[in-house]
Amino acid sequence: MLRQTRLRPVPGLEEIRLHLADEVLPLWHAVQIETGDPDAALPYWAFAWGGGLAIAHHLRENPDVVAGRRVFDLASGSGLCAIAAMRAGAASVTATDIDRFALAAIELNARANRGRIAIVGRDVLDDPPPDVDVVLAGDCSYEARLAARVLPWLQRARARGIDVLVGDPGRRYLPLDALEELAAYEVRTTTELEDLEYKVGHVYAVRAGAARNET
Ligand SMILES: C[S@@+](CC[C@H](N)C(=O)[O-])C[C@H]1O[C@@H](n2cnc3c(N)ncnc32)[C@H](O)[C@@H]1O
Numbered sequence: 692m693l694r695q696t697r698l699r700p701v702p703g704l705e706e707i708r709l710h711l712a713d714e715v716l717p718l719w720h721a722v723q724i725e726t727g728d729p730d731a732a733l734p735y736w737a738f739a740w741g742g743g744l745a746i747a748h749h750l751r752e753n754p755d756v757v758a759g760r761r762v763f764d765l766a767s768g769s770g771l772c773a774i775a776a777m778r779a780g781a782a783s784v785t786a787t788d789i790d791r792f793a794l795a796a797i798e799l800n801a802r803a804n805r806g807r808i809a810i811v812g813r814d815v816l817d818d819p820p821p822d823v824d825v826v827l828a829g830d831c832s833y834e835a836r837l838a839a840r841v842l843p844w845l846q847r848a849r850a851r852g853i854d855v856l857v858g859d860p861g862r863r864y865l866p867l868d869a870l871e872e873l874a875a876y877e878v879r880t881t882t883e884l885e886d887l888e889y890k891v892g893h894v895y896a897v898r899a900g901a902a903r904n905e906t
Pocket residue numbers: 732735736738739740741742743744765766767768769770771772787788789790793813814815816828829830831833837
């Protein structure tokens with residue numbers, strides 16, 4: 692998979708370097724062959740998504756949000772938000788994803804940015820939220836089923852006093868009613884994934900007081 696990606700600075704966030712792909716289809720094809728699964732997930736981990744870019748910009752501008760705190764990056768993909776948190780001075784950073792290629796990418800990208808990220812490679816959305824101070828959720832509303840599972844989990848985290856930041860470039864399933872906008876950034880993505888190269892990436896806090904299934 693490394694042959695299909697190149698370690699390079701993230702556009703607009705040049706202090707962060709990630710193994711990124713230029714084209715999605717050849718890499719996706721390689722993943723399908725490697726896994727023997729024609730329905731293998733898209734290689735999300737080889738791109739910096741609009742939501743994650745917005746969070747990374749936000750942490751660069753507001754390092755206090757995570758400095759000295761324990762951070763958990765949900766649906767980490769390349770590890771972009773986790774690395775941004777690490778660079779902003781987080782006390783510890785844990786990243787999670789369900790794609791085994793993403794787990795390898797997070798590890799490689801953390802090393803490329805001279806940092807340490809603990810990695811959880813299972814689906815945590817049926818578990819109670821972790822014992823951390825801040826949860827980051829970059830670009831998790833691109834698919835209805837995932838968005839429907841993520842929101843209650845984030846609300847449970849919020850109800851436990853965890854600060855929750857959601858980054859999103861205007862996805863269809865974003866639960867706007869449950870969110871409060873904190874900031875917006877022009878982010879550079881790629882037309883391999885989006886209709887436009889530049890998008891506005893928003894950063895939201897999860898509103899308090901709506902948690903279900905509290906544990
Ligand atoms: C659009 S990418 C966003 C990646 C990164 N946060 C960013 O903004 O660049 C969404 C990621 O969610 C991951 N994902 C999907 N379902 C998940 C789940 N139940 N738990 C954790 N990660 C999940 C996918 O594997 C993918 O890496």
